[in-house]
Amino acid sequence: MENVKVGLLESFMRNHQKSLQSLFNRKRSPSPSSSSSSTSPSHKPIPQLSPLANSVVSRCSEILQVPTEELQHCFETELPESVKEPLTYARNFLEFCSYQALHLLSKRPGFLSEEFRHLTYDMMLAWEAPSVESETLDKETASCSNQEVEHEDGWSLFYSSSTTMAVQVDDKKTVGREAFARIAPVSAAVADIITIHNLFDALTSSSGHRLHFLVYDKYIRSLDKIIKAAKNAVAPAVGNLQLSEGEIVIDVDGTVPTQPVLQHIGISAWPGRLTLTNYALYFESLGVGIYDKAVRYDLATEMKQIIKPEMTGPLGARLFDKALMYKSTSVAEPVYLEFPEFKGDSRRNYWVDICLEILRAHRFIRKYNLKEIQKSEVLAKATLGIFRCHAVREGFQFFSSHYKSLLAFNLAESLPRGDAILETLSYRLELLDVGAAQHDGAGVSYAKKQSPTKQQPKLSPVSLLTLSQLGFILKKEANLDGEAVIVGDIYAGETNPLEMAVKQSLLDTGKAEAAQATIDQVKVEGIDTNVALMKELLFPVIELASRLQLLTSWEDPNKSTVFLVLTGYTILRGWISYMLPAIFLFIAILMLWRRHFNKGKPLETFKVTSPPNRNTVEQLLTLQEAITQVEALIQAGNIILLKTRALLFGVLPQATDKVALVLVFMAAALAFVPQRYIVLLVFLEAFTREMPYRKESSNRWVRRVKEWWVRIPAAPVQLTKVDDKKKKK
Structure with missing residues (x-):
C-alpha cells in the first residue's frame, strides 16, 4: 500500500498504560488459567473465530490486559478496510492480536519460556484454521498447551538426535510453511524474514514439510540454551580480549582439550582458543596452563579480507580439509585455523559460515553507509542469525550440507535477486529510530493511514531491542529501557516489501533449481560419450559446414557456380549486411512457431548413439x-x-x-x-x-x-x- 502507518491502538494504549507497566514490572506473569477473575479482562468469544482462534485471542487479551471486545473494536476502527474483508477477517484479526501480544511478551526476561513456546505454536495452528468455516482440528486436541511436556529430561527422549521420532508422536497437529512464516518472524530471536523458509525446511526435513510441536519446542529450547551459553562465555573471555564498546562475544571454540583449534602460520602450528565477536576474530595461544595475549583478525574494516575453507596439515602439508583460511592486508601471510575432528568437516564449515556472516554484515554496512542505530541493528540481526544457526546445528545434529544457509547475509550473497533483498533491507533500516520505540502512548506496531506526503513512519530496531532484552549490549548510548514498545515491521493482513523481495527471490530460486535438476539428469560420463552428444547437438552446424566445403571443392561445378554468382551479387548489392539480422529473425520466427504449435507438449527426448564402452585405462x-x-x-x-x-x-x-x-x-x-x-x-x-x-x-x-x-x-x-x-x- 502506498499510504504509510502511524500509531494504532493509540487511544486504549493511553488508557491502559498503567496496566502495561504493571505487566512489565511483575516478576512472573501468571498464566491465563491462574489469573484471578477480578483482575483479568473479559474474554468474550468472537463469533467469526474458530474455538482455537478464540482461545489464542483470549490469551493475547490476558497478556495485553485489554478486553477482547475492545481489541476487536480497535481492529475494526483503526485498520484499513483492505484487511477487514469477510474472507480474511478472522485471520487478520488473529494476526493483529498475536503480533501485539508477542511484542509485549518479548519484553519479559527469559521470554523463550514454555508459555511462549505453547502460545506461538497455538498461534500457528489457529492461523491455518482461523474461522469457524475452516475449523478442521479435533476438539480434543484444539490446543497443544494441554500436552504434558513439562519435564526437562522427558522431551529429549523422543528426538535426541533427529526429528524422525517427532513424526510418530503426533500426526494431527502440525504447522505449515505459511503459518510459520507469518508468526515466527514477529519474535526476532526465533526467526528472520530472509531465512524463515530455510529454517522451516531444516526443522521439517524428515516430517513431510509439516512442523510438529516437539520439533518446534526442541528448537526454542536449544536456542534458549545457546543464548545462555553465549552470555556465560562473555565473562571469562572479555578480560583477555579487551573488547571495545559494543563488541560482544558470539561463539567460542577450542576450550575442550579433545576439540582443539590449531593456528598454522608457515610451518608452525599451535593450539589455542578461538573467539568470534561481532567485530573480529580472536585467537589465544595456549601457553603453560594459561592463554597468551589474543591475536585480533579484524572483520569490520575494509582490508580485502578473504575467508574460505582450506586444506592444511603438519609442516605445511596439504592433507586435511578441515581448516579456515584468513587473509587480509593486515597479515603478512595467510593464517590457517584448523578444526581437527573425526566426523567430517562440519565444525570447520560452521565457523567459515559465521565468520563470513559477520564479514558480509560489515560490508553491507559500508556499502549503504549505515550509521549509529542502523549499524547496531544490522550487527544484531547477524548475531541472532548465528544463534539460530547454532541452535539448529546443536539441537538436531544438522550440518551445513543438509540445509540451505540460515544466515541472512550469507544467503543474500547466493540467492537470485539477493542484491534486491539487501537493497530493500537498507530501505527499511532507514526508517529505524530508537525514539519511536519509547513508550509514549503513540508508538505500537500498527498505524493509521497517512497521505504519501507526510513523514515516513519510524520503526523500532527490533533485533537490537531483542538482543538487549536477552542481556547483550551493542549500543550503550541508545535508550533501550524496559518501557519500550516495539514498533514492528510485520503488519496484519499485509506483506511488507522485504517479504515480497524474499518471495520473488524464492520464486527465481525454484526456477533455477528446476533447471539445475534437468542439467543433472542429462550429464553423461566419459569423454567419448560427451563428444558423441556434442556432435549430435551440433549436427545442423556440422552439416552446413560440410555442404559449404563441398561447394568450395568444386566437385559439382554447376552448384558451385550458382552459389558463387548469387553470393557475389549479394555482396555487390550491399545485402550482405542484412544476412545476420535475417538469420536472427528466421530463428525467432521458428521459435515462436514451435512455441505456438507445441504448446503443452513435452519436448521429445534427444537420442544419441553411445560409443562402445571403454574401461578406466582406455579412458x-x-x-x-x-x-x-x-x-x-x-x-x-x-x-x-x-x-x-x-x-x-x-x-x-x-x-x-x-x-x-x-x-x-x-x-x-x-x-x-x-x-x-x-x-x-x-x-x-x-x-x-x-x-x-x-x-x-x-x-x-x-x-x-x-x-x-x-x-x-x-x-x-x-x-x-x-x-x-x-x-x-
Whole structure:
C-alpha cells in the first residue's frame, strides 16, 4: 500500500498504560488459567473465530490486559478496510492480536519460556484454521498447551538426535510453511524474514514439510540454551580480549582439550582458543596452563579480507580439509585455523559460515553507509542469525550440507535477486529510530493511514531491542529501557516489501533449481560419450559446414557456380549486411512457431548413439591423447606469436620489409576501396581456390608462403624459476 502507518491502538494504549507497566514490572506473569477473575479482562468469544482462534485471542487479551471486545473494536476502527474483508477477517484479526501480544511478551526476561513456546505454536495452528468455516482440528486436541511436556529430561527422549521420532508422536497437529512464516518472524530471536523458509525446511526435513510441536519446542529450547551459553562465555573471555564498546562475544571454540583449534602460520602450528565477536576474530595461544595475549583478525574494516575453507596439515602439508583460511592486508601471510575432528568437516564449515556472516554484515554496512542505530541493528540481526544457526546445528545434529544457509547475509550473497533483498533491507533500516520505540502512548506496531506526503513512519530496531532484552549490549548510548514498545515491521493482513523481495527471490530460486535438476539428469560420463552428444547437438552446424566445403571443392561445378554468382551479387548489392539480422529473425520466427504449435507438449527426448564402452585405462589414455593434442595446439600458437614478435622487431630484415609493404598496401586498400569490393575479392579468392582453372597456381602460392614462414626464426625465450624468499617459521 502506498499510504504509510502511524500509531494504532493509540487511544486504549493511553488508557491502559498503567496496566502495561504493571505487566512489565511483575516478576512472573501468571498464566491465563491462574489469573484471578477480578483482575483479568473479559474474554468474550468472537463469533467469526474458530474455538482455537478464540482461545489464542483470549490469551493475547490476558497478556495485553485489554478486553477482547475492545481489541476487536480497535481492529475494526483503526485498520484499513483492505484487511477487514469477510474472507480474511478472522485471520487478520488473529494476526493483529498475536503480533501485539508477542511484542509485549518479548519484553519479559527469559521470554523463550514454555508459555511462549505453547502460545506461538497455538498461534500457528489457529492461523491455518482461523474461522469457524475452516475449523478442521479435533476438539480434543484444539490446543497443544494441554500436552504434558513439562519435564526437562522427558522431551529429549523422543528426538535426541533427529526429528524422525517427532513424526510418530503426533500426526494431527502440525504447522505449515505459511503459518510459520507469518508468526515466527514477529519474535526476532526465533526467526528472520530472509531465512524463515530455510529454517522451516531444516526443522521439517524428515516430517513431510509439516512442523510438529516437539520439533518446534526442541528448537526454542536449544536456542534458549545457546543464548545462555553465549552470555556465560562473555565473562571469562572479555578480560583477555579487551573488547571495545559494543563488541560482544558470539561463539567460542577450542576450550575442550579433545576439540582443539590449531593456528598454522608457515610451518608452525599451535593450539589455542578461538573467539568470534561481532567485530573480529580472536585467537589465544595456549601457553603453560594459561592463554597468551589474543591475536585480533579484524572483520569490520575494509582490508580485502578473504575467508574460505582450506586444506592444511603438519609442516605445511596439504592433507586435511578441515581448516579456515584468513587473509587480509593486515597479515603478512595467510593464517590457517584448523578444526581437527573425526566426523567430517562440519565444525570447520560452521565457523567459515559465521565468520563470513559477520564479514558480509560489515560490508553491507559500508556499502549503504549505515550509521549509529542502523549499524547496531544490522550487527544484531547477524548475531541472532548465528544463534539460530547454532541452535539448529546443536539441537538436531544438522550440518551445513543438509540445509540451505540460515544466515541472512550469507544467503543474500547466493540467492537470485539477493542484491534486491539487501537493497530493500537498507530501505527499511532507514526508517529505524530508537525514539519511536519509547513508550509514549503513540508508538505500537500498527498505524493509521497517512497521505504519501507526510513523514515516513519510524520503526523500532527490533533485533537490537531483542538482543538487549536477552542481556547483550551493542549500543550503550541508545535508550533501550524496559518501557519500550516495539514498533514492528510485520503488519496484519499485509506483506511488507522485504517479504515480497524474499518471495520473488524464492520464486527465481525454484526456477533455477528446476533447471539445475534437468542439467543433472542429462550429464553423461566419459569423454567419448560427451563428444558423441556434442556432435549430435551440433549436427545442423556440422552439416552446413560440410555442404559449404563441398561447394568450395568444386566437385559439382554447376552448384558451385550458382552459389558463387548469387553470393557475389549479394555482396555487390550491399545485402550482405542484412544476412545476420535475417538469420536472427528466421530463428525467432521458428521459435515462436514451435512455441505456438507445441504448446503443452513435452519436448521429445534427444537420442544419441553411445560409443562402445571403454574401461578406466582406455579412458585415461584417451584423456592423455586429448591433452597432448591441446598442448600441441598451444605450442603452435606460441610459435606463431614468437615469429610475429621476430618480424615486429626486425630479426629478419628482408621478411620485415615484405610484411611492412603488405601492411601498407592493405591499409591503402581499406582506406580508399569500398568495403563491399574488398569483401568480394576476399570471397572470390577463398571460394575459387579449388577451382580447376586456378587450383595449380593457388597450391603453388600457398606452398611459397609456407616456405617463407618456415624460414622466419622465432624470438628467443628464457625460462626463469620463481625465487621463493618466504621465511618459514
